Amino acid sequence: xxxxxxxxxxxxxxxxxxxxxxxxxxxxxxxxxxxxxxxxxxxxxxxxxxxxxxxxxxxxxxxxxxxxxxxxxxxxxxxxxxxxxxxxxxxxxxxxxxxxxxxxxxxxxxxxxxxxxxxxxxxxxxxxxxxxxxxxxxxxxxxxxxxxxxxxxxxxxxxxxxxxxxx
Amino acid sequence: xxxxxxxxxxxxxxxxxxxxxxxxxxxxxxxxxxxxxxxxxxxxxxxxxxxxxxxxxxxxxxxxxxxxxxxxxxxxxxxxxxxxxxxxxxxxxxxxxxxxxxxxxxxxxxxxx
Numbered sequence: 001x002x003x004x005x006x007x008x009x010x011x012x013x014x015x016x017x018x019x020x021x022x023x024x025x026x027x028x029x030x031x032x033x034x035x036x037x038x039x040x041x042x043x044x045x046x047x048x049x050x051x052x053x054x055x056x057x058x059x060x061x062x063x064x065x066x067x068x069x070x071x072x073x074x075x076x077x078x079x080x081x082x083x084x085x086x087x088x089x090x091x092x093x094x095x096x097x098x099x100x101x102x103x104x105x106x107x108x109x110x111x112x113x114x115x116x117x118x119x120x121x122x123x124x125x126x127x128x129x130x131x132x133x134x135x136x137x138x139x140x141x142x143x144x145x146x147x148x149x150x151x152x153x154x155x156x157x158x159x160x161x162x163x164x165x166x167x
Numbered sequence: 168x169x170x171x172x173x174x175x176x177x178x179x180x181x182x183x184x185x186x187x188x189x190x191x192x193x194x195x196x197x198x199x200x201x202x203x204x205x206x207x208x209x210x211x212x213x214x215x216x217x218x219x220x221x222x223x224x225x226x227x228x229x230x231x232x233x234x235x236x237x238x239x240x241x242x243x244x245x246x247x248x249x250x251x252x253x254x255x256x257x258x259x260x261x262x263x264x265x266x267x268x269x270x271x272x273x274x275x276x277x278x279x280x
Contacts, residue, residue, distance in 0.1 A: 014191070015191045018191065018192045019191075021215065022195050022215070027205060034215065038214075041218055053225065053242060061218075072261060094197075095198060098194040098195070105190050110183060156254055163258040163262050164261050
């Protein structure tokens, strides 16, 4: 019962603030609403018994990405700037696209995802298992993607410095 | 609606509820991507979409394949890639701002140098 109440509170927060984040007129408010959405998503991970993913979400998204966003907003916006909007006709077309997509996917989910999956086994994965899976080289273990991600991060650091440095 | 009330009595959250949340999040990201004109706001919309996909991976892993880690690690790697993408995108945006003093997509109609 308690996790239901928590879930519906988090779901309301996510739905409200993700819509507000893309419709708000002030750019810094939009970033703040995005932060609320990311934090509530971390709450959903905790509700699904993934505490490690909860930590990663808080550290990487709410910690790293949001700081980057807020710095970028401070660097590129004058105070009191309004967000420019598209023409109304394009906004209507975009709204129709989004609502059509929601309707289509909701129909598919409601009629095709089987109703049997209403419960999950709430056992918590040991952090030891996560470490072995991340660092193993056997089947269903993820050392190679992990190293590829680290090379991607390195390329990303070098690329960002190259792009953003002063000439 | 009957299913909903029955589930509420049982104290369980169905998989469709989780998928509905991520659905709303994803398509509000699509709407923002199509309507915003500032590059930073487009980036916010992209983050929303990536985050919705993460929720889907984790939910499918938890409900359909408990005891395995596939969705978990896909979500983990997606978070890492999203962080990379944000860093590079913000570097590009700051460079654009330095060259043209604007981050609106309407002003970006020429490539410098």
